[in-house]
Amino acid sequence: MDELVILKLGGSVITKKSDNKREVDRVNLRRLCQEIAEAIDEKRFRLLVVHGAGPFGHVPAQEYGLDKGLRSGKQLKGFSLTRQSMEELNSYVVDALLEAGINAISYQPSAVGVLSGGKLIYFPTKVLAYLLEMDMVPVSYGDVLVDEKTGVGILSGDHLVPYLARKLHASRVIITTDVDGIFDVDPKGGGSSELIKEITQRNMASLSVGKSRGTDVTGGMKRKLDELLRLAGEGINSEVISGVKPGILKRSLLGEKNLGTLIRE
Ligand code: ATP
Ligand code: IP8
Numbered sequence: 001m002d003e004l005v006i007l008k009l010g011g012s013v014i015t016k017k018s019d020n021k022r023e024v025d026r027v028n029l030r031r032l033c034q035e036i037a038e039a040i041d042e043k044r045f046r047l048l049v050v051h052g053a054g055p056f057g058h059v060p061a062q063e064y065g066l067d068k069g070l071r072s073g074k075q076l077k078g079f080s081l082t083r084q085s086m087e088e089l090n091s092y093v094v095d096a097l098l099e100a101g102i103n104a105i106s107y108q109p110s111a112v113g114v115l116s117g118g119k120l121i122y123f124p125t126k127v128l129a130y131l132l133e134m135d136m137v138p139v140s141y142g143d144v145l146v147d148e149k150t151g152v153g154i155l156s157g158d159h160l161v162p163y164l165a166r167k168l169h170a171s172r173v174i175i176t177t178d179v180d181g182i183f184d185v186d187p188k189g190g191g192s193s194e195l196i197k198e199i200t201q202r203n204m205a206s207l208s209v210g211k212s213r214g215t216d217v218t219g220g221m222k223r224k225l226d227e228l229l230r231l232a233g234e235g236i237n238s239e240v241i242s243g244v245k246p247g248i249l250k251r252s253l254l255g256e257k258n259l260g261t262l263i264r265e
Helices: 026-042 055-063 075-099 126-133 157-167 220-233 248-253
Strands: 004-009 021-024 046-051 104-106 114-116 119-122 137-141 143-147 151-155 172-177 238-242 261-263
Touching (some): 004 248, 026 046, 026 075, 026 248, 046 126, 046 157, 055 075, 055 143, 075 104, 075 137, 119 157, 151 157, 157 172, 157 220, 172 220, 172 248, 220 261, 238 248
Parallel strands (some): 004 046, 004 172, 046 137, 104 137, 114 143
Antiparallel strands (some): 143 151, 238 261
């Protein structure tokens, strides 16, 4: 069977997250979809896309305290609104993929998934496996889910990606964000910073990896790195690359290495 690549389109790339605007970055989104289409034309591989939330999810989730669990009936409206907002963003992403000629199909996490204290404990993948076998491109995303311990919780795309990579036996994971990869310190912090080409359990302690500068309830780059290091420990490597620099995603999908940060065992 063709190799399975799981790709995250970061909220920081496909929305105006750094301006905290609940707006799609249509230029980035269209270009990335075009790059995916070109890569699929040039090489055979199966692809599953997960996208992040940007302000479409993080802002309402924070406003209604959904990351803290369900403590008041007033939050239920926020549950609905956040879910609707993510569905809207997802429909922009699926439309853009379809326009680029990719057979994309949406897969809504809040309709099927269950968390337990923030950890994904139930997420059926049988339909996804069939879709991938047919060469469709499923598109899932970070969402707000029922949580058996806290009532509601946030499923980050950064938690969903490794979950799916394990269950569907992905060969590779590619994560796009608005920076070139993972640096020794946040490159948006104003000081000097150095891109780290490879991260393992051995050098991670020397790095200062933090949160997002935009509104974010799921832990930013630090959470990503923790999740990806765990995944690497189970034999699945991942790369964090730029989604804002033209051409990088296509080259990465085609198998080129050394484009950002490799996370390996
Ligand atoms: P979303 O969660 O909305 O999908 P995303 O996954 O695209 O967004 P973020 O979670 O916002 O991206 O993470 C990217 C941000 O992480 C960068 O904009 C950067 O400012 C921040 N960051 C913090 N520390 C580091 C670091 N050491 N190296 C690189 N980026 C870092
Ligand atoms: O942007 C967050 O997903 P992420 C989902 O991938 C919500 O972390 C609803 C905030």
